[in-house]
Amino acid sequence: MHTDSRTLSDNSIIEGDICIIGAGAAGICIALDWINTPFKVILLESGGFEYDDEVQDLYKGKTTGQKYFPLKSSRLSLFGGTTGHWAGMCSPFDPIDFIERDWVPNSGWPISRKDLDPFYARANDKLKLGPYNYTLDFWQKEVPNLNPFPLDESIVWHKMWQISPAWGFNGGLSTFYKEDILKAKNISLYTYSTVVDIKANENVTNIEHVLAKNHTGKSINIKAKHFILATGAIQNARLLLASNKQAPKGLGNDNDVVGRYFMEHLEIQTSELWLFKPFLTDLFNPFFENPKLWCELAISEKVQIENRILNGTAGLSPLSTARHTKPRIETWQNEDPRKSVDNLLRHWDEAATLAESENHGAISRAFEFQTRIEQAPNPDSRVTIGPELDELGMPRANLHWALTELDKRSIREVNQIIGKQIGRSGIGRVKLKEFLQDEKDNISWPEGTNGGWHHMGTTRMSNDPNKGVVDANCQVHGLNNLYVAGSGCYPTAGAPNPTLTLVALSLRLSDFVKNRIS
Amino acid sequence: MKRRKFLFYGTIGMAALSIPMSCQNFKDVVYDPNLAQAESLSMIWDTETIIEIGTHYRKLVPDENRERTLVKLLEETDFGERIKEDFENGQTIMIDGWILSITEARQCALFSTVNHQ
Numbered sequence: 001m002h003t004d005s006r007t008l009s010d011n012s013i014i015e016g017d018i019c020i021i022g023a024g025a026a027g028i029c030i031a032l033d034w035i036n037t038p039f040k041v042i043l044l045e046s047g048g049f050e051y052d053d054e055v056q057d058l059y060k061g062k063t064t065g066q067k068y069f070p071l072k073s074s075r076l077s078l079f080g081g082t083t084g085h086w087a088g089m090c091s092p093f094d095p096i097d098f099i100e101r102d103w104v105p106n107s108g109w110p111i112s113r114k115d116l117d118p119f120y121a122r123a124n125d126k127l128k129l130g131p132y133n134y135t136l137d138f139w140q141k142e143v144p145n146l147n148p149f150p151l152d153e154s155i156v157w158h159k160m161w162q163i164s165p166a167w168g169f170n171g172g173l174s175t176f177y178k179e180d181i182l183k184a185k186n187i188s189l190y191t192y193s194t195v196v197d198i199k200a201n202e203n204v205t206n207i208e209h210v211l212a213k214n215h216t217g218k219s220i221n222i223k224a225k226h227f228i229l230a231t232g233a234i235q236n237a238r239l240l241l242a243s244n245k246q247a248p249k250g251l252g253n254d255n256d257v258v259g260r261y262f263m264e265h266l267e268i269q270t271s272e273l274w275l276f277k278p279f280l281t282d283l284f285n286p287f288f289e290n291p292k293l294w295c296e297l298a299i300s301e302k303v304q305i306e307n308r309i310l311n312g313t314a315g316l317s318p319l320s321t322a323r324h325t326k327p328r329i330e331t332w333q334n335e336d337p338r339k340s341v342d343n344l345l346r347h348w349d350e351a352a353t354l355a356e357s358e359n360h361g362a363i364s365r366a367f368e369f370q371t372r373i374e375q376a377p378n379p380d381s382r383v384t385i386g387p388e389l390d391e392l393g394m395p396r397a398n399l400h401w402a403l404t405e406l407d408k409r410s411i412r413e414v415n416q417i418i419g420k421q422i423g424r425s426g427i428g429r430v431k432l433k434e435f436l437q438d439e440k441d442n443i444s445w446p447e448g449t450n451g452g453w454h455h456m457g458t459t460r461m462s463n464d465p466n467k468g469v470v471d472a473n474c475q476v477h478g479l480n481n482l483y484v485a486g487s488g489c490y491p492t493a494g495a496p497n498p499t500l501t502l503v504a505l506s507l508r509l510s511d512f513v514k515n516r517i518s
Numbered sequence: 519m520k521r522r523k524f525l526f527y528g529t530i531g532m533a534a535l536s537i538p539m540s541c542q543n544f545k546d547v548v549y550d551p552n553l554a555q556a557e558s559l560s561m562i563w564d565t566e567t568i569i570e571i572g573t574h575y576r577k578l579v580p581d582e583n584r585e586r587t588l589v590k591l592l593e594e595t596d597f598g599e600r601i602k603e604d605f606e607n608g609q610t611i612m613i614d615g616w617i618l619s620i621t622e623a624r625q626c627a628l629f630s631t632v633n634h635q
Contacts, residue, residue, distance in 0.1 A: 271615070274562040362562050419617030424605035426598075429562065432615040 002182050004048070005193040010218040016042035016188065017517060019210065019224035021195045021239075022231035024081020025499055026485040026506040028173050028181065029126045030228060033510040035184040039517060042222055043187055044212060046194040046231070047078035049174065051338065054215055058194060058390045059235070059397075060335065065381070066401040066449060067329055068264075073337035074453050075232055079191065080174030082232065082453070083499075085341065088167025089294060090129055091159060091496035092120050092504075096301045096311060097374070098492075103308035104406070106261065106377040107492050110463045110472035116504050119511075123503035127164045128176060130292070134160045136283075139293060146295075147281035149425060155303050156421040158283070159313055161294035161496065193220055196394040198227070198243040198251055200479070207482045213392045226481045226513050230506070233262070233455035233488030237383040238397035240459070240469070240476075252459070252476040255466045259383040259458050262399065263375045263493040264451035266312075266407060269327065270436060271415045272319055275365040275428040284316045284367070296372070297418055298495065307417070310410035311495040312373025314418055320359040322368035324351035327448030369430075371414055372452060374493035376406045383458050401451070405442035412436045454498045459488040474509040485509050547585050553592045554629040556622045558601070565633070572630025574613045575623045588628040597621060 005012075018034065020027045023045035034041045047055040055078070061071040068074070076084045093113060100108030121132040131138070136158045140146045148158045166173050181187055193212040200207050209223040229236045237259040241250035250258055283295045296313035304311060317325075331347045332340040375381070381402040385395035412432070419430030435446040462468025465477035474489050476482040485506040487498040494501065559568060576583040582591065604610060604619035611623050618626075 276558050276561040366562075416612070416617060420605055420608075420610055423610065423617055423619060424602060426558070426602060429559070430617050432612065432617070434615065437612065437615050 001185070001187065002189045002191065005190045005212065005220055006214050006216045006218065008218060008220060011221065012218075013221045013223065014042055014188070014190065015223045016040040017224060018042070018226045018228065018513060019044065019222050020228045020230055021210065022046070022081065022229065022235070023079045023181075023189065024230065024232060025083050025173060026502055027228075027230035028080070028177050029123070029503045030230065030485060030506050030510045031181060031184075031187055032126065032177060033507060034514075035180065035187060037186060037514070039186060041187045042224060043181065043189045044193040044195060044222065045079050045189065045191045048191045049079050049178070051076070051078055053336065054391070055192070055194070056337065058392065058394070060390070061397040061399065062386065063398070064400045066403055066445065068399060068401045068451060069329065069332050069340075069453065070335045071234065071397065071399060072335040073332065073340045075234065075455070076337060078174075079178065079189075080172040083166060083168065083172030084174065085168045085337065085453070086164075086166070086172055086499065087497070088164040088291070089161050089497040090124075090127055090164055090500040091134055091161040093494035093496065093501050094298075094301065094311060096304060097494040101305075104310065104376055104492065106379070106467070109491050110461055116501070116508065119504035119508045120500065122507050123500050124162075126503055126507070127500065128166050129162045129164055134162070136160055136295070143282070143293065145280070145282040146293075147279070148283060149279070149297070149422070149427060151297070151421045151425050153300075155300055156297050156418055157300055158295050159298035159496070161296070163291050163294060167291075190220070194392055194394075195231075195239060196242070196392050197245070198239065198482070200246050200251065204246050204251070205478065206480050215391060226483070226517060228483045228485050228509065228513065229459075230485040232486060233458045234383050234397050234399065236484055236486065236488045237458035238385055238395070241383075241385045242395050252469050252479060252482070254478065257460065257467065257469050260379045260381075261377045261457040261460050261491075262381045262383050262401065262455070263377060263457040263490070264401065265372050265454045265493060265497070266375060266403070266411065267328075267370055267372045267450045267452045268411065268446070269322065269368055269448060270314065270371040270411060270433055271369045271419065272431045272433075273316065273367045273369060273422060273428055274362065274431070277427075278365055279427060286317060299414055299417055303417060307413050309413045310374050310376060310406060312371050312410060312414045313495050314369040314371045314414065316367040316369060318355065318359065319366035319368050320355040320363050321351050324354040327450050329448060329450045365428075369415065369418070371411055372495065373407070373411055373414065374495055376404045377457060377460075377492060378402050378404050403445065408442040408445070412439065452497065454487065454493070456487040456490040456493045456498060459484045460491045461489045462491065473512045474505065475512075483509055483513065547589050549589045549593065553589060553595075554625055554632070556625040556629070557597070559622055559626065568626050569630045569633055571613050571616065571618075571623065572626035572628070575611070575627040576630065578611070578613065582624065582627060585628065585631040588624050588631065591624055592621070592628060595621065597625070
């Protein structure tokens with residue numbers, strides 16, 4: 001069932017058993033999980049089914065520190081959420097991502113990879129992926145000519161991704177699940193319902209209702225037994241911080257953790273691979289040529305431990321094109337996400353055209369590595385709220401993105417390790433980009449330092465309320481019926497894209513709430 | 519000047535003149551030119567790059583800045599095997615960002631001693 005909240009009377013009251021705030025990847029997948037249960041589910045979405053710039057403008061905010069994308073255009077506020085821009089890349093976190101590593105301050109999840117495995121399999125289904133198998137061996141039997149580089153896999157191995165058909169070019173999860181949600185008898189979707197405040201009981205131990213508004217000036221009060229925040233890492237933190245009438249520091253923020261530890265994936269052009277001879281494989285085809293699978297070179301757990309580095313992977317793109325491609329941090333700077341996408345895609349087309357005439361000789365066997373690497377959890381990298389209010393009267397979110405020396409040293413060493421293994425294999429040589437060549441410089445970053453639009457860590461998990469916002473079940477510490485879904489719960493960022501893991505974690509949360517409510 | 523002294527000083531003078539010429543003879547090291555051919559690298563680099571890398575290597579490792587020294591280090595080497603072992607044993611060097619085996623870097627260095635830019 002769907003209601004456009006702009007058509008409701010002012011101060012309407014809506015009641016249900018569970019209220020999911022946000023209809024992006026996390027919110028939609030949780031809602032789907034509740035279809036055909038005896039419970040009434042309220043699903044709130046800030047936007048509508050199509051892009052609405054007035055709603056999108058609520059996401060505007062300032063950024064400081066390391067250069068970042070405009071906050072307005074780095075997420076999407078509509079049904080389906082940021083899957084409307086999603087590249088569809090799915091791969092599970094590695095076991096090492098969950099354990100405490102003594103060289104990575106504030107690392108360690110209160111759950112293990114094994115705890116999440118059953119939910120990864122379910123997430124695979126929800127995201128319309130193939131079998132829950134991410135080993136190269138499996139995919140080599142399914143797809144011909146996936147020949148890996150002859151590397152020592154105990155040092156550098158081939159990590160596989162599956163590409164979801166629910167990617168942005170297909171309209172995101174909205175395309176696949178809008179009808180299911182609208183037809184579900186026990187799911188009530190309310191669009192144009194931006195939650196601006198969360199109201200707790202007098203002791204601030206239970207959430208009683210949330211207040212939503214829209215640009216018509218109307219308010220809606222939503223009551224439920226359980227509330228799940230699923231608006232993305234930046235917006236979830238913003239909402240908790242802004243809900244400060246009863247808890248001056250914000251809900252769930254007695255220990256000043258909400259908003260801190262904002263993490264991105266650094267996605268930077270780091271080195272070149274020059275092959276001596278053509279290497280026959282479809283394993284590293286350019287992204288849009290094989291929209292089912294993707295492969296990147298990964299560093300083994302043993303080597304990460306020995307070298308005390310973060311987890312990262314390196315993907316290939318043809319060097320002749322890469323040399324003409326500007327970093328995304330440059331081409332994605334328009335606050336209107338539609339224009340940023342257009343700029344990005346137009347620029348890629350231009351780069352490909354320029355490369356056509358140059359792709360001969362040795363350079364036709366050359367590639368650029370883009371390294372995607374987790375960022376070390378840094379409490380000074382954070383989302384805060386500022387004095388400026390948006391159109392609905394809610395304080396805007398500001399982002400201060402901060403990196404550490406471990407981030408840079410790790411990127412360098414990942415590429416050096418890959419370079420040595422490529423050399424050892426005899427297939428070619430690797431050249432590190434200039435910004436990585438001075439081994440004493442772990443502070444400066446090049447102009448082209450991209451994030452991946454992966455927002456993580458702002459409501460991190462920990463069993464200790466001094467160190468986390470949510471516990472191992474994603475329940476907010478100190479609040480009986482408030483939970484957070486999504487990548488904001490990650491204590492560490494892992495190497496691969498976050499969507500598969502955030503859906504897995506959200507389904508795990510969904511099971512937890514189902515057990516509680518039953 | 520008395521003749522003996524002249525002859526003595528003359529002899530010294532002759533020696534002084536001839537010693538550099540003798541050194542010139544030592545400088546002409548004879549070796550198989552293949553020692554200086556980094557075969558794999560020549561598939562991805564032009565001659566200029568090989569010389570550049572070789573020159574950088576000699577600056578980074580001043581003890582190996584002489585042709586004779588490099589020849590001695592490279593003589594009787596099965597380059598294919600040695601380069602692979604270098605990578606396996608961590609005998610690598612980064613020059614201008616390139617991750618190279620020490621052996622092939624020395625080959626470039628040797629090449630650069632006789633092919634200056």
